[in-house]
Amino acid sequence: MLNASQLVILDRDGVINHDSDAYIKSLAEWIAYPNAxxxxxxxxxAGFKVAVATNQSGIARGYYSEAALQAMHDHLEALVSAQGGQIAHIAYCPHGPDDxxxxxxxxxxxxIQIQNALGLESLNGSWMVGDSLRDIQAGEAVGCRTALVxxxxxxxxxxxxxxxxxxxxxxxLAEFTNWLCQP
Incomplete structure (x- = not known):
């Protein structure tokens, strides 16, 4: 059974790929950071399960569809797989800030969706890695250790x-990974 300390939860935009104030609306706009x-x-x-937790309010705002988001996530999973890795689960919020x-x-x-999908009793000791205060706050609310990139x-x-x-x-993310995976 997976131990919570073996789980690393990543925000997507700004951690795995370039972010934009105009939103990442298509696969063509989704550009991974070189080492992510x-x-x-x-x-x-190294034995960690990796999950992604990403706010995607651009769906609620009508900037892109869930199908476009799925294409981005399929591409992400294919890139990670080609490097010999795996993403255990991707959870996204399609809602707007007032929903x-x-x-x-x-x-x-x-x-919590990730916790349930992976069958964990809690997230105490997991890692939440983000680039914004809201990522850190979400992680701390469920007992994650937190890292800001x-x-x-x-x-x-x-x-x-x-x-x-x-x-x-x-x-x-590469520097965090080097630190976490050091012997």
Whole structure:
């Protein structure tokens, strides 16, 4: 059975791939960070389960469809698989900020979906890696250890420093992976 400490949950935009204030609306706009795919594969190869928890309000806003999002996620999974890794589960929130849902980060609903999908009793000791305060807050709400990456909105998030006291900070996902996987 999977131990929660063997789970790494990643935000998507800004952690795995480039982010945009205009939203990532298509596979053509979805561009992985150079070392992120290898980092995910390395986590898998080191015995970690990797999951993704991503807010995708562009669906509610009508900027792209769930089919377009699925194409991006299929591509992500294929890239990781080609490097010898696997993504155990992808959870996404298609709602807008005013939709009163339970899944939109900073609420922990996406992480609870991952917990249920992977059959974990809790997420205590898992890792949540993000580039925004809401990623960190969602992780802390369910007992995750948290890490902030400087990619995406990470540098801007660091300027505020509020709510990040317990979070480890890394340049990018590859640096986090190197740290976590060191012997």
């Amino acid at each position: 795919i290898k980092a995910i594969a390395r986590l898998s190869q 009163q849902c339970e899944c939109r980060k900073p609420l922990p609903g996406l992480l 400087r990619t995406g909105k990470g540098e801007k998030t660091l300027l505020n420093h509020i709510g990040l006291e317990k979070s480890a900070v890394f340049h990018d």
